[in-house]
Amino acid sequence: MFSSQTFFSFFPLLASGALVTLEITLLAIILSAIISFTFGLMRLSRFRFVRILATVYVEVFRGTSLLIQLFWLYFALPMLLDIQIPAMTAAVIALGLNYGAYGSEVVRSSVLSVPKGQYEAAIALNMSPYGRMRRILLPQAFVRMLPSFGNLQIELLKGTSLVYLITLTDLTYQGMILRTFDSSKTTEIFTSMLILYFILSYALTLIIRYMERRTIRGRY
Template sequence: MNQWSEAFHYLPLLLKGAMVTLEITLLANILSTIISFAVGLLRLSKRRYVRLIASIYVEVFRGTSLLVQLFWLYFALPMLLNIQITAMVVAVLALGLNYGAYGSEVVRSSILAVPKGQHEAATALNMGSKLRMMRIVLPQAIPLMLPSFGNLQIELLKGTSLVYLITLSDLTYQGMVLRTFDSSKTAEIFMMMLILYFLLSYSFTLLLRVLERRSARGRY
């Protein structure tokens, strides 16, 4: 018990790291959602070259390691373009691009899951493609997307644990520093990290459930 009371002195630093983790997660989620819808819609384009470009992006980011993507954006890209990119920007970009590739498939498959009769009825009402998508297709597709998007958000949160390797002082970084400083409290430090990660992910789960209930009632 005494070991735990001593380990609790490290909690403020872990909470500081958790706030950085939460900031990265929220920003990367916004970016990945935008990319998911943009690329998902592009993959449904009637133009073959547009579908090809979108598909290449998806396959590249789904087929390569997130860690390698982080390192490439942080170390290689600045050298190639002769620019300086902050670690925070790199983390948000890498996570957003990576999970946006996965999310685009969720968007594409959910739109395709809307019955063809709905498309035909909208066409019969002389609706243009954009109006048909906004008024008919997306309101039915979004509820189908939510469970998968929720899983991706939680996976993205867990993926942020890699950003400490590019010097960001997130929750994992703080835990590793504290463990190096006081290795006798390794078990307690990692247990507190597990609890904080769980609380963050469970918060996203609760938010998702609220959104699912609202979408079921036709409110977004």
């Protein structure tokens, strides 16, 4: 039966894994945010080639498995280039590229959801395309992006559970190690993992909610 004593006996090892999970998550969130805005805005470009390039990236990474992307970066790409990619680097890149593809759609749709009158007013004021995007469209679109970005961050956190398959000692890896040593504690181990994953995901949720409140307060 699960007890607090059991949880705290597992805690040191699981906590070390949770720190690795958190590190991967934060780095991948930063990378995916950069990719999201880059390719989201590229899909709105007036240049057809740029739009096609961005669309190919989005469709490829949304249409293939994150696990296969992870394996390809860590196992296949080094064989092609004759170099060794560190596991942490491969994990961050795979997660960033995968969730960046989803995030780019959030950026694109959020910008398009800004009332057309705002865009027309910016043109009437003779603002440059860059000025229209930076001062008119993106500030309004950003408010619309936050809830969806929050969901993607939670999904990204959960996606990190795959990185133990490329030998990273994350939370899932440490849980599997504990289970290997004592399979009779399987229920307690996985319950402890559930608790820690929930704590991490809820912390991300609170951060997004805080950002939403600050953003809305700044606009109204």
